[in-house]
Amino acid sequence: xxxxxxxxxxxxxxxxxxVLPQGAIIGVFFFWPAAQTVLQSLQQQDAFGISTExxxxxxxxxxxxDPSYLASFHTTALFSILVASGGIVISLLLAxxxxxxxxxxxxxxxxxxxPYAVAPAVAGVLWLFMFAPSVGVxxxxxxxxxxxxxxxxxxxxxxxxxxxxAIWKQISYNFLFFLAGLQSIPKSLIExxxxxxxxxxxxxxxxxxxxxxxxxxxxxVINVIYxxxxxxxxIDASTEGGPGKETAVLVYKLYYDGFKALDLGGxxxxxxxxxxxxxxLTVIQFRFIESKVNY
Amino acid sequence: MIERxxxxxxxxxxxxxxxxxVVAFPVYLTFVASTHTAQEILQAxxxxxxxxxxxxNYVAALTGSEHGPGSAAPVGRMMWVSLVTAxxxxxxKIAISxxxxxxxxxxxxxxxxxxxxxxxxxxxxxxxVRIFPTYQVVSDLGMLNTWSGLTVPLIAxxxxxxxxxxxxxxxxxxxxxxxxxxxxxxxxxxxxILVPLSATSIAAxxxxxxxxxxxxxxxxxxxxxxxxxxxxxxxxxxMISGGDQAQQxxxxxxxxxxxxxxxxxxVVLMQRWFVKGLVDTEK
Numbered sequence: 001x002x003x004x005x006x007x008x009x010x011x012x013x014x015x016x017x018x019v020l021p022q023g024a025i026i027g028v029f030f031f032w033p034a035a036q037t038v039l040q041s042l043q044q045q046d047a048f049g050i051s052t053e054x055x056x057x058x059x060x061x062x063x064x065x066d067p068s069y070l071a072s073f074h075t076t077a078l079f080s081i082l083v084a085s086g087g088i089v090i091s092l093l094l095a096x097x098x099x100x101x102x103x104x105x106x107x108x109x110x111x112x113x114x115p116y117a118v119a120p121a122v123a124g125v126l127w128l129f130m131f132a133p134s135v136g137v138x139x140x141x142x143x144x145x146x147x148x149x150x151x152x153x154x155x156x157x158x159x160x161x162x163x164x165x166a167i168w169k170q171i172s173y174n175f176l177f178f179l180a181g182l183q184s185i186p187k188s189l190i191e192x193x194x195x196x197x198x199x200x201x202x203x204x205x206x207x208x209x210x211x212x213x214x215x216x217x218x219x220x221v222i223n224v225i226y227x228x229x230x231x232x233x234x235i236d237a238s239t240e241g242g243p244g245k246e247t248a249v250l251v252y253k254l255y256y257d258g259f260k261a262l263d264l265g266g267x268x269x270x271x272x273x274x275x276x277x278x279x280x281l282t283v284i285q286f287r288f289i290e291s292k293v294n295y
Numbered sequence: 296m297i298e299r300x301x302x303x304x305x306x307x308x309x310x311x312x313x314x315x316x317v318v319a320f321p322v323y324l325t326f327v328a329s330t331h332t333a334q335e336i337l338q339a340x341x342x343x344x345x346x347x348x349x350x351x352n353y354v355a356a357l358t359g360s361e362h363g364p365g366s367a368a369p370v371g372r373m374m375w376v377s378l379v380t381a382x383x384x385x386x387x388k389i390a391i392s393x394x395x396x397x398x399x400x401x402x403x404x405x406x407x408x409x410x411x412x413x414x415x416x417x418x419x420x421x422x423x424v425r426i427f428p429t430y431q432v433v434s435d436l437g438m439l440n441t442w443s444g445l446t447v448p449l450i451a452x453x454x455x456x457x458x459x460x461x462x463x464x465x466x467x468x469x470x471x472x473x474x475x476x477x478x479x480x481x482x483x484x485x486x487x488i489l490v491p492l493s494a495t496s497i498a499a500x501x502x503x504x505x506x507x508x509x510x511x512x513x514x515x516x517x518x519x520x521x522x523x524x525x526x527x528x529x530x531x532x533x534m535i536s537g538g539d540q541a542q543q544x545x546x547x548x549x550x551x552x553x554x555x556x557x558x559x560x561x562v563v564l565m566q567r568w569f570v571k572g573l574v575d576t577e578k
Contacts, residue, residue, distance in 0.1 A: 004403075005400055005401060005464070005468060005471075006468050007468045007471045007472055007475075008401055008402055008403050008471075009401050009402055009471075009480075009481040009484075010402075010403075011402065011481065012404075014398075014402065014481060014482075015398040015399075015402035015404040015407075016398075016404065018394045018395060018397055018398035018402075019394070019395040019398045019399070019410055021390075021391040021394060021395070022391040022392065022394070022395040022414065022453075022456065023395070023410070023413075025391065025447060025450055025451045026413070026414065026417050026451045026452075026453075028432065028451075029429060029432065029433075029447065029448040029451040030417050030420075030425075030451045030452075031413075032428075032432060033425045033428035033429040033431070033432055034420060034425050034428070036425075036428035036431070036432075037424075037425050037427070037428050040427075040428065090314075093310065093314075094310065094311065094314045097306070097307040097310045097311050098307075098311060100303065100304070100307045101304070101307050101308060101311065104308075108311045108314075108315060110563060110566065111315045111318070111319065112311075112314060112315060112318060113562060113563075113566070113569070113570075114559045114562050114563055115318055116506070116562060116569075116573075117506055117510075117555065117558035117559040117561065117562040118322075118510075118555050118558070118559070119509065119510035119512060119528045119554060119555075119558075120510065120512060121510075121512045121528045121529075121531065121532055122510075122528060122531060122551050122554050122555055123321075125531055125532070125535070125547065125551055126321040126322065126324075126325055126551060127321060129321075129324070129325065129328065129544065129547075129548065130321055130324060134337075135336060135337055135341065135544065137324060137340055137341060137343070140340045141340075168318065168321065171318065172318075173573065176570055176573060176574075177573075177574070180570075180574060194298060200300065200303060229421045229423045229424070230421075232423060232512065232513050233510075233512035233513070233528070236512070236513075236516075236532065237531070237532050237535075251423050251424075251513075254423075254426070255426065255513065258426070258427045259427070259517065264427070267427055268427065268428075271424055271425060271426075271427070274423075274424045275420055275424050275425075278419060278420060278421065278424060279419050279420075282418065282419045
């Protein structure tokens with residue numbers, strides 16, 4: 001990061017003028033609200049916003065004593081593990097085969113990448129429509145096969161629904177990164193192994209997969225961040241956190257407690273916890289990218 | 296190709312075809328549903344081939360002429376709101392980031408490292424995490440239900456600044472020297488040399504940020520409470536209310552197709568820049 005240009009322009013005021021627009025926007029819409037979040041997490045407001053008092057860490061004690069918050073942690077952990085692992089396995093499979101084919105490679109690629117463009121909320125509506133208990137095509141097919149699908153009543157069904165929708169939307173992203181990773185593996189390595197008699201299956205596990213591990217790890221972090229933060233639309237449009245609170249992930253609960261239940265202190269404390277989580281994840285990711293660049 | 300393995304070739308195409316079909320199925324079904332009447336869809340199983348209501352449904356959705364149980368705001372207006380929002384977010388981000396990256400790379404000034412780290416920190420916290428205080432700020436500034444309220448807070452992130460900084464670092468110093476010898480000032484150098492050189496990065500970033508802006512959900516959900524400021528993604532959600540039987544599924548699905556079309560077109564038509572943008576913004 002310390003790299004500098006050898007030749008620079010000189011001016012006492014121009015650089016400040018240049019950073020001013022971005023500085024003003026992040027000041028007003030980033031640093032001020034972020035500071036407010038931390039302050040509010042240490043305060044307690046009454047329901048009408050008339051009086052505010054300092055309560056120290058009481059909000060944190062309260063949320064961590066709340067079984068529904070702990071349950072939301074559990075839900076989020078399960079959800080992000082399922083989304084990250086499912087998405088990575090499916091995308092890797094598709095990328096490995098797409099890397100093999102020569103004819104039609106571009107067509108397959110084009111047909112696999114466009115779900116990236118679908119808004120999470122629209123993805124939620126699409127999957128809701130397929131699985132709607134009374135009108136959905138897939139739920140009808142399942143019923144014919146003797147399986148009663150109802151995500152409005154069954155928490156496992158609801159979780160399955162949002163996991164499928166979240167994976168569906170993220171496949172294209174993972175696929176592109178795996179494909180780029182596969183294409184950067186030197187062909188000579190694979191050829192050498194082939195000459196030594198290693199068959200495709202063996203070559204994949206002993207050469208390709210280990211060489212892809214930086215990509216896989218990177219995608220693991222990105223997918224967890226995605227499952228934590230970008231899936232709000234999917235959940236709000238399909239299950240709305242239900243049935244009960246079984247699919248209310250942390251961001252959903254934060255939104256619900258802040259805007260529907262109007263618990264400002266508690267919601268701010270939840271924000272601070274989420275900040276800590278996302279900062280940890282980002283630091284892991286940057287550490288890792290630095291180590292990758294330096295080898 | 297290392298060796299001839301006909302079986303693996305067949306398997307590859309088989310797996311990829313299944314993948315493509317599974318990925319496409321939800322959208323195909325959406326399209327089919329958008330071409331039938333609401334009654335036809337309610338009779339399970341709904342038809343799996345397109346019907347003849349295509350024009351009628353899309354016109355009804357765009358003009359908001361048919362009322363379901365939920366909101367019946369015209370989708371035409373929502374598409375306009377989404378388009379303006381996505382363009383302002385993507386172009387605004389690109390503009391302010393070009394300027395600040397130029398300052399950080401091409402000038403020495405006091406507290407430069409501090410400025411750099413202040414911008415850097417914004418990468419870490421998505422708007423979802425600080426949603427409530429951000430909402431309060433926007434509401435205190437009287438920006439609810441306004442274009443600036445929908446867009447400006449989402450411009451406050453540094454992805455683009457970093458991308459441009461990385462790129463500027465690779466621009467040869469000789470270009471600056473040559474420009475200075477020819478008597479060009481910093482802004483002249485910026486406008487005539489640096490920005491044209493950045494065209495590919497700008498295009499790549501535009502694709503990513505346009506999709507980001509178009510697909511925003513939580514922020515406009517709080518920000519836009521009047522129907523005339525709904526982006527289309529919010530509009531769909533507002534159209535659904537009550538149980539599955541009561542929906543005007545044909546219109547909801549027509550709206551969903553309309554909502555997917557612009558960003559999907561951007562991805563497919565600008566595929567090269569899209570892939571570059573994805574890979575670059577994550578570095």
